[in-house]
Amino acid sequence: MAPKKPAAPPPPGCSLDINDPQVQNAAIRIQASYRGHRSRLEMKEKGPPRVLENLKDVVLIEGSAAKLECRISAFPDPFIRWSKDNVELKDGPKYRYIFEDPDIVALVVRDSSLSDLGKYTISVKNPFGECSDSARLLVEVPAKIEKGPDSTKAKKGSTVNLTAHISGEPAPDVGWAKDGEDIEEDDRVYYNIGSDSTTLTIKKVKPEDAGKYEVFVENSLGMDQSFARLDVI
DSSP states (O other): OOOOOOOOOOOTTOOOOTTOHHHHHHHHHHHHHHHHHHHHHHHHTTOSOEEEEOOOOEEEETTSOEEEEEEEEOSSOOEEEEEETTEEOOSSSSEEEEEETTTEEEEEEOSOOGGGOEEEEEEEEETTEEEEEEEEEEEEEEEEEEEOOOOEEEOTTOOEEEEEEEEEESOOEEEEEETTEEOOOOSSEEEEEOSSEEEEEEOSOOGGGOEEEEEEEEETTEEEEEEEEEEEO
16 A cells, blocks of 8 residues: 655645634634524524514604614514504605615605604514514604785774694794784684694774784794784775
């Protein structure tokens, strides 16, 4: 039998010294990574989806984009459904379903407006079970008068209603003034504030009620005002 050839030495730069601290640290990192991989596989093999990091409420300014995200665990790959106030949201230009490796799922809401206010829910389902989580999207909008009151003429003794359509989130403070002076309400002259409008009522109109009326709205993001004139005939 021919004698065995001695093993060829490794190419230059390819030898490892197992006593080298850097080599030992690399081995530790490889082992930890492998254990983490096994742990993730074992966790996924349990089946039912779970929410690992919950959705959080998001506050944003009108016109910007919002991102709602959470971390889930699910194997096999789950079916994801997003909804707003129990109405399913379809993936498209307005709402984008985002999947980020390894376990992050998100919903992006573009061009936010007051209509986007509400409760958003993610539902995660696979053959082994289902889970869900919810958060609120809060849109902040500067106070604005969408349509100011109309100037008008009224007969002496009649009733006049001056109405302005308003918006804003947080809900704006509202005030009325006449000829630059704040109106002090009483049983004859008073104003009401609704969710999207405010109305100044003047009963039993008098000649001295004629003048320039102002409505103004203000919240933490801004203010707006509008004017109308009342003539008594």
